[in-house]
Structure formats: structure tokens, C-alpha cells
Amino acid sequence: MFDTPFWISYGLPVVHSGLWSLVIILPLLVAVALLTYVERKVLSAVHLRRGPNVVGPFGLFQPLADGLKMLTKETIIPTTANRLLFLFAPILTFVLSLIAWAVIPFDQGVVLADINVGLLYLFAISSLSVYGVIIAGWASNSKYAFLGALRSAAQMVSYEVSIGFVLVSVLLSVGSLNLSDIVMAQKNLWFVVPHFPLLIIFFVSMLAETKRTPFDLPEGESELVAGYFVEYSALTFGLFFLAEYANLILMSALTAILFLGGWLPPLNIEPFTWVPGPIWLALKTSLFLLLFILVRAAVPRYRYDQLMRLGWKVFLPFSLIWLVGTAIVLVVMGWLPALPAS
Numbered sequence: 001m002f003d004t005p006f007w008i009s010y011g012l013p014v015v016h017s018g019l020w021s022l023v024i025i026l027p028l029l030v031a032v033a034l035l036t037y038v039e040r041k042v043l044s045a046v047h048l049r050r051g052p053n054v055v056g057p058f059g060l061f062q063p064l065a066d067g068l069k070m071l072t073k074e075t076i077i078p079t080t081a082n083r084l085l086f087l088f089a090p091i092l093t094f095v096l097s098l099i100a101w102a103v104i105p106f107d108q109g110v111v112l113a114d115i116n117v118g119l120l121y122l123f124a125i126s127s128l129s130v131y132g133v134i135i136a137g138w139a140s141n142s143k144y145a146f147l148g149a150l151r152s153a154a155q156m157v158s159y160e161v162s163i164g165f166v167l168v169s170v171l172l173s174v175g176s177l178n179l180s181d182i183v184m185a186q187k188n189l190w191f192v193v194p195h196f197p198l199l200i201i202f203f204v205s206m207l208a209e210t211k212r213t214p215f216d217l218p219e220g221e222s223e224l225v226a227g228y229f230v231e232y233s234a235l236t237f238g239l240f241f242l243a244e245y246a247n248l249i250l251m252s253a254l255t256a257i258l259f260l261g262g263w264l265p266p267l268n269i270e271p272f273t274w275v276p277g278p279i280w281l282a283l284k285t286s287l288f289l290l291l292f293i294l295v296r297a298a299v300p301r302y303r304y305d306q307l308m309r310l311g312w313k314v315f316l317p318f319s320l321i322w323l324v325g326t327a328i329v330l331v332v333m334g335w336l337p338a339l340p341a342s
Helices: 006-046 062-072 083-103 118-139 143-174 179-184 196-209 234-259 277-298 304-333
Strands: none
Touching: 006 062, 006 083, 006 234, 006 277, 062 234, 083 118, 083 234, 118 143, 118 179, 118 234, 143 179, 143 196, 143 234, 143 304, 179 234, 196 234, 196 277, 196 304, 234 277
């Protein structure tokens, strides 16, 4: 009996995972470029102006031109900055925004890593993203960047608490941390119906977690110049920029999976069932991305005390009460699913 060669036992799985990663990452980068274009077009329509319209037909090549400009500009590192951590922070932020996609299911069985703790994995990645912000602000050795980093870290940590309670409420309703199981549990009824208030809390918390308007206080241009990445330029700034928009798409896809049935059609009848599952997921994700953009166009920026009050005095107690109420209802009705053994 011959042992399996090393390159077959370990090499093939690595190659397989690498190819799957490229299948996810390349379309994601294209989607990020397209999202920046769509955002500028939607904002310009709201503001009654034209937006990108010079580079290419209808300005479609504007994201490509912006990317080339970032690649060709000089990366300036402040003389008093910690060079190693200064360069490490944007790389960490960008990598975290990519590896989170490993557990996102695009269809039944179409997922890079169909692990049983997918929700926990995403929550861990979200918590780690705080380190990229803190490291960037501290390593810049700038008071403006450091103040922006402190604001951003406090904001992200505050809203992660309410996000956690929302995720636990969904977990109780399903009995599994696997994202594919969460989607299939909504085959008869999407969670947006019984958990609609949680959808609102989750969406607003996503705005704060991704530091988007009206919670873009870490990047407040009037008081902090540009926040924790004020000292970054060229490709290092571009990595922060790409990570922000990749996180936008990720959070929109996660919201669609948790509350709108993921890849499932709105009705299990023809012709809805003819449309492939990934198309339904893309349409639902696009809906939330459009809401992200419209909120930026219409809602003014919050004050910092209003931001913290909303997170700690409104979202936290409400999501906790809803979690307890969900558990009570499931126990009384006898619907509480058995949680998987750890």
C-alpha cells in the first residue's frame, strides 16, 4: 500500500482553494470599481448634476482611471511614522475585507468554506478590522490620525454589541451558525417578516460599522481632516478605499442572507424559480447597496454624542429585549431548534 504523494494530499486542496478564491476576489474587485461609479452617478442624480461623464462612454472608465492614478502616484511615508506598522495597517484592513467572503454562500453548495460557525467567523473578522484602524492611526504619529482612529474604534466596538445580539436572535430562530442553513430556514418565510425591527437595527449598525454617512465621524473633514488615514497616499490609501467598498458589498450580502432569504426567490413558483440563485442574491445585495448610497445623499451627519447615544441607549437595550422575547416565544411555542453541540 503506497502512501499518497505529498503534492496530491496537500497541493491539490491548496490549488483548489486558490482557484476558488480568485473566482470570488476578481469579480469582487470589479464590483468595487462598479460600485464607486454607480455611487457617484446616483449622488450626482440626487444633486441634479452629471457625475462622471468624460472618461469613456458615460464615464464608465472613470474607476479604471482612478485606479491607475493611485498605482502611479508616490507613496509618501511620514518621517516620524512607524514604517512597518504604517504599511501593515492598510494591508491588514484589505486582507480582512477579502477573507470574510470565504463563508458567504452564493447558492446551494456554492461557497468556499461551508463551515458550521460561519456567523462566528464573520463576527471575528469584523472585530479584527478594528486593529487595522487603530494601527493606522497610531503608526502615522499624527494627532489628527490618532484622534480619528480613537473615534473609529469606539464607534465600531459600540455597534458590534447590538450587531451581536441581532445575530444571536437569528441563530435562535435557525439553530445553526451555518449561513447556508440560515438561508434554507427561510424557505417558507423570510426573517424580514418576524424580525423586521432587527433588520432596521442591523442596517443602521452596518452604516456605523463601515463608517458611512451619517456615521462617518471618524472621517469628519471639518474637524479631523480625513480621519485615521489622513497621512496615507497612493496605493496605501487605495487599499483602505477598496476595503471600505468591499465591506459595503459584504455587509449588504450578509443582510440579504440573514433577512431576505439569500439566493432564494421571493416566491417558490415559476417564473421566479427560473432565475439562478446567485442572481437573486446579487439583486438583493444591490438593493441594500442602493440604500447605502441614498442614505449618504439624504441624511446629514450625526454628532458624536448622538451616535453613541443611539448605539448604547437605543439599539443595545432594544436588541437585547428582542433577543429575550424571541427566546421566550420559541420556547412557549415549542419552536426552539436544538443548537448544535460545540
